Amino acid sequence: MSSSADAVADHATNDPQREAFDPATATIVVVTYNRSALLTRLLESIERMDPKPGRVVIVDNASVDDTGQVVDSFRERLGSEIVYRRLETNTGGSGGFSEGMRVAYELGSTWMWIMDDDVEVIPDGLAKMGKWAPRFRSIQGRRYDYDGSEFYWQYRVAEPLGIPIPFAPSGFDASGYKEMNSGCFEGMFIHRDIVAQIGLPDPRFFIYWDDQVYGWLASRQTTSVIVNEFVLRRTREIRQWDMGVRHMNASSNAYRYYIMRNRGHMKQYYRSLGVYRPVLFGLGTALTFVKELIRLAFVERTVRGTSNLFRGLRDGRTIAKDATWRPMPPLTADR
Structure with missing residues (x-):
C-alpha cells in the first residue's frame, strides 16, 4: 500500500x-x-x-x-x-x-x-x-x-x-x-x-x-x-508462579514443543515481510528457550520436558528452511 x-x-x-x-x-x-x-x-x-x-x-x-x-x-x-x-x-x-x-x-x-x-x-x-x-x-x-x-x-x-x-x-x-x-x-x-x-x-x-x-x-x-x-x-x-508484578503460568510438553517449533513459522513470516534480522531474531529464540526452562523449574518444579524444547528447535529449523513455505493469502473475494 x-x-x-x-x-x-x-x-x-x-x-x-x-x-x-x-x-x-x-x-x-x-x-x-x-x-x-x-x-x-x-x-x-x-x-x-x-x-x-x-x-x-x-x-x-x-x-x-x-x-x-x-x-x-x-x-x-x-x-x-x-x-x-x-x-x-x-x-x-x-x-x-x-x-x-x-x-x-x-x-x-x-x-x-x-x-x-x-x-x-x-x-x-x-x-x-x-x-x-x-x-x-x-x-x-x-x-x-x-x-x-x-x-x-x-x-x-x-x-x-x-x-x-x-x-x-x-x-x-x-x-x-x-x-x-x-x-x-x-x-x-x-x-x-x-x-x-x-x-x-x-x-x-x-x-x-x-x-x-x-x-x-x-x-x-x-x-x-x-x-x-x-x-x-x-x-x-x-497453576502459576507469582512473580510479584507479573505471574507465569504452568505449561505442558505439547506447548513446550510448539513454542520452539513455531519460531520457524514466525521466521518465515518475518522474511516474507522483509523484517527478519537473523541475530536479533535468534536472540529472541534463545530468550524464549530460557523462559521455558525457568517455567519448568519454578512453576512445574521439574527438569523433565526439556527434550520437547530441543525437538521443537529441530523441527522449527526444518520449517525455516522450507523453500515452498508461503504466508496465508489475503481474502480478496470480500463480500
Whole structure:
C-alpha cells in the first residue's frame, strides 16, 4: 500500500463517523475441545449478554465428550444463531480459529470476536467493545483472571526479537486505550476488512504464537489497540508462579514443543515481510528457550520436558528452511 493510501486508510479507520456499530453484525467465534462443562458456562454467559451478537460460531476440535449435545441444548435459548462445526481431527487452537473465522467471514460477519471455551463474557461486553468499533478495527479488551484479579496481557511485541515485552506499562491514560502490535485469541475483536487483507489465522501453528503473529499482521494494516474495558473472565484455574508484578503460568510438553517449533513459522513470516534480522531474531529464540526452562523449574518444579524444547528447535529449523513455505493469502473475494 502506498504512503498516501496508508494515510487515507488510517484516517478512515479512526474516523468516529465511519460507521455505527450494530451488534447483529458481530459473530462470536469459539473453539472447544473436550471441555463441555466450560463451554456450557461460556454459552450461559452469552445467553445473559445485552446486547447479544448476531451469531455464535462454535468449532469443535473433534471432541469425544457431549459437546454436540451441549450445543444443541442452547439452540432455542441463546438468543443468537448458533453455527456448529465439528472437525474430523483436532487441528489445535490455530486450526480451530482459522476455520471459525472462515465460517464467520463467509456468513458476512462484519466483526469477529474470538475466544476460547474457558472464559465467560461480561453481560455488557459486546456493548463495551462496540463503543470502540467506529474508531478502530483491531481491538483487544481486558480480562479478569480466575481469581477475579486483573489479568495483565502482553500487548507489545519487541518486533526484531519476535517476543512479547513482559513489562510494557499496564496503566491507561484518559484516552482509555493503548496501541498494540500483538494479538490474543482470548478476546480479539477484529473487523472483516482487516481479515480480508491479512487472511485467516495460520492453522500450521497448531498452538502458540499464532495469535501474536495474527495481531502483529493486523497492526501492520491498521491502528490496533487494547482498551480499558473488562469484557471477559477466565473460568479455568491455571497453576502459576507469582512473580510479584507479573505471574507465569504452568505449561505442558505439547506447548513446550510448539513454542520452539513455531519460531520457524514466525521466521518465515518475518522474511516474507522483509523484517527478519537473523541475530536479533535468534536472540529472541534463545530468550524464549530460557523462559521455558525457568517455567519448568519454578512453576512445574521439574527438569523433565526439556527434550520437547530441543525437538521443537529441530523441527522449527526444518520449517525455516522450507523453500515452498508461503504466508496465508489475503481474502480478496470480500463480500
